[in-house]
Amino acid sequence: MTAALPIPVPERTPETEPFWSATARGQLVLAHCDACGTVIWYPKTLCPACGATSISWVEASGHGSVYSFTVVHRAPGPFKDAVPFVIAYVELDEGPRVLTNIVGGSPDLIHIGQRMRVVFSDTGDGSALYRFEPIE
Amino acid sequence: MTIRGKAFIAGAHEHPRRELPDHSIPQIHAEVALGALADAGLSLADVDAYFCDSSNGFGPISMIEYLGLQPRYFESTETGGSSYLVHVGHAAAAIAAGRCQIALITMAGLARSRGMAAVARSTGSPEASFESTWGLSAVSAYALAAQRHMYEFGTTSAQLAEVKVAASLHAQHNPNALLPKVVTVQEVLDSPLISSPLHRLDCCVVTDGGGAVVVVSPEVARELERTTVKVLGQAEAVKHLDNGRIDLTYTGAATSGPLAFEDAQVRPGDVDYASIYDSFTITVIETIEDLGFCAKGDGGTYVLEGALVAPFGRLPFNTDGGGLCNNHPSNRGGITKIIEAVRQLRGEAHPAVQVPDCEIAVAHGTGGSIGTRMGSSTLILGREDA
Numbered sequence: 388m389t390a391a392l393p394i395p396v397p398e399r400t401p402e403t404e405p406f407w408s409a410t411a412r413g414q415l416v417l418a419h420c421d422a423c424g425t426v427i428w429y430p431k432t433l434c435p436a437c438g439a440t441s442i443s444w445v446e447a448s449g450h451g452s453v454y455s456f457t458v459v460h461r462a463p464g465p466f467k468d469a470v471p472f473v474i475a476y477v478e479l480d481e482g483p484r485v486l487t488n489i490v491g492g493s494p495d496l497i498h499i500g501q502r503m504r505v506v507f508s509d510t511g512d513g514s515a516l517y518r519f520e521p522i523e
Numbered sequence: 524m525t526i527r528g529k530a531f532i533a534g535a536h537e538h539p540r541r542e543l544p545d546h547s548i549p550q551i552h553a554e555v556a557l558g559a560l561a562d563a564g565l566s567l568a569d570v571d572a573y574f575c576d577s578s579n580g581f582g583p584i585s586m587i588e589y590l591g592l593q594p595r596y597f598e599s600t601e602t603g604g605s606s607y608l609v610h611v612g613h614a615a616a617a618i619a620a621g622r623c624q625i626a627l628i629t630m631a632g633l634a635r636s637r638g639m640a641a642v643a644r645s646t647g648s649p650e651a652s653f654e655s656t657w658g659l660s661a662v663s664a665y666a667l668a669a670q671r672h673m674y675e676f677g678t679t680s681a682q683l684a685e686v687k688v689a690a691s692l693h694a695q696h697n698p699n700a701l702l703p704k705v706v707t708v709q710e711v712l713d714s715p716l717i718s719s720p721l722h723r724l725d726c727c728v729v730t731d732g733g734g735a736v737v738v739v740s741p742e743v744a745r746e747l748e749r750t751t752v753k754v755l756g757q758a759e760a761v762k763h764l765d766n767g768r769i770d771l772t773y774t775g776a777a778t779s780g781p782l783a784f785e786d787a788q789v790r791p792g793d794v795d796y797a798s799i800y801d802s803f804t805i806t807v808i809e810t811i812e813d814l815g816f817c818a819k820g821d822g823g824t825y826v827l828e829g830a831l832v833a834p835f836g837r838l839p840f841n842t843d844g845g846g847l848c849n850n851h852p853s854n855r856g857g858i859t860k861i862i863e864a865v866r867q868l869r870g871e872a873h874p875a876v877q878v879p880d881c882e883i884a885v886a887h888g889t890g891g892s893i894g895t896r897m898g899s900s901t902l903i904l905g906r907e908d909a
Contacts, residue, residue, distance in 0.1 A: 395655070463658070484767055
């Protein structure tokens with residue numbers, strides 16, 4: 388019997404607090420550079436493209452496609468009882484390729500290029516993990 | 524300024540054991556330090572520069588005290604398994620700048636006895652919360668790269684397996700190898716999937732142990748009786764997420780490789796032997812492409828028909844059995860990459876895998892993960908008279 392995927396609590400910092408508090412409201416927000424418009428990943432307040440330090444948090448579409456994935460059969464720590472499960476890079480429609488889990492579908496059917504939408508796993512700690520499920 | 528000919532590797536020593544539950548980590552550092560210095564014909568009192576990583580919660584300050592050194596130059600660049608290949612380049616540059624003459628580089632760890640958790644990277648890095656919450660292991664991160672490489676270039680699991688087969692053909696001649704048994708492509712494919720598309724036998728071994736090398740000035744090298752190895756060039760690079768636009772089909776070798784070859788004033792076609800970092804089979808496929816031994820995407824077909832098998836393959840690699848079969852101490856294989864290249868250039872590899880007339884060697888390290896971010900270092904070495 389496969390256990391449910393664990394929901395580890397992410398560490399929040401003053402810098403990433405707006406990102407994580409948005410996830411608790413069911414929103415995936417991305418930092419956009421106020422100077423050059425670059426969409427920044429992972430969330431931070433420095434634009435790696437131009438060096439500006441003024442950013443705005445903008446809600447993402449929550450849609451993307453699979454850039455790469457792996458079906459995990461042996462996993463560390465609390466994830467070991469949840470195998471098989473899927474880890475993927477999902478390329479958001481806004482550009483960034485984000486590391487995540489794919490849930491809500493058979494691991495055997497996942498393929499590169501497959502369309503995905505964000506779903507949230509509540510950590511119970513004022514944040515939620517952004518995971519993705521296939522768009523039928 | 525190139526470092527070509529500005530420094531020589533005079534001593535190299537790999538700890539002969541793969542399980543050391545009766546040792547502390549500093550003890551292993553000390554044993555490999557003494558081994559490498561004895562190999563060079565030098566002693567601890569001769570050392571005036573010291574290099575080690577900081578992966579075990581301590582670095583040069585502690586080890587300089589433990590070893591009783593009084594160096595005037597030290598460094599602890601920490602780029603995972605590639606650290607030691609960076610250290611050699613930095614030692615050569617320091618020697619060229621006149622800051623030191625005899626640099627000792629040591630590496631030690633107890634990943635096998637103490638478990639993977641003992642060597643896990645600490646949290647607190649800016650990316651940690653966005654990557655540590657998905658159940659990601661080292662294998663899974665490399666599996667993501669392998670899956671993408673397969674998608675873009677048609678690389679197959681059987682092609683990846685050829686890398687393991689070549690390593691195992693070499694390991695059978697190494698009495699210290701953790702996995703001295705020759706394996707077949709089918710055995711690799713039949714081993715359990717750990718994280719698709721990577722099987723258990725696509726992975727490196729987990730071992731205790733370590734190694735050390737001694738890098739000296741040309742003046743010191745001339746005075747030593749032992750055959751030395753010339754440092755021809757080195758370069759390093761960090762390849763990272765690139766603001767979330769990561770491309771999983773190449774590694775930091777794509778940057779460090781060409782720079783190192785330029786530094787050394789040699790070309791990939793000049794290389795007689797290659798130590799290629801082999802944490803996983805996919806690491807080798809991507810790295811040989813990035814170093815210019817074949818075109819991007821052609822790594823899978825390049826390794827067919829024994830191309831990596833010594834002594835007569837197109838690119839004899841990892842003749843000690845590599846991280847895949849011999850030794851990957853503390854999940855950091857860089858030091859062993861240098862040591863086997865030194866053996867080849869001295870003509871002291873096992874006779875069954877010694878590359879005839881080996882004059883130019885490359886040793887490449889990848890630290891961190893090709894699935895996220897890595898520190899890469901390419902070191903070009905030559906025979907003493909190269």
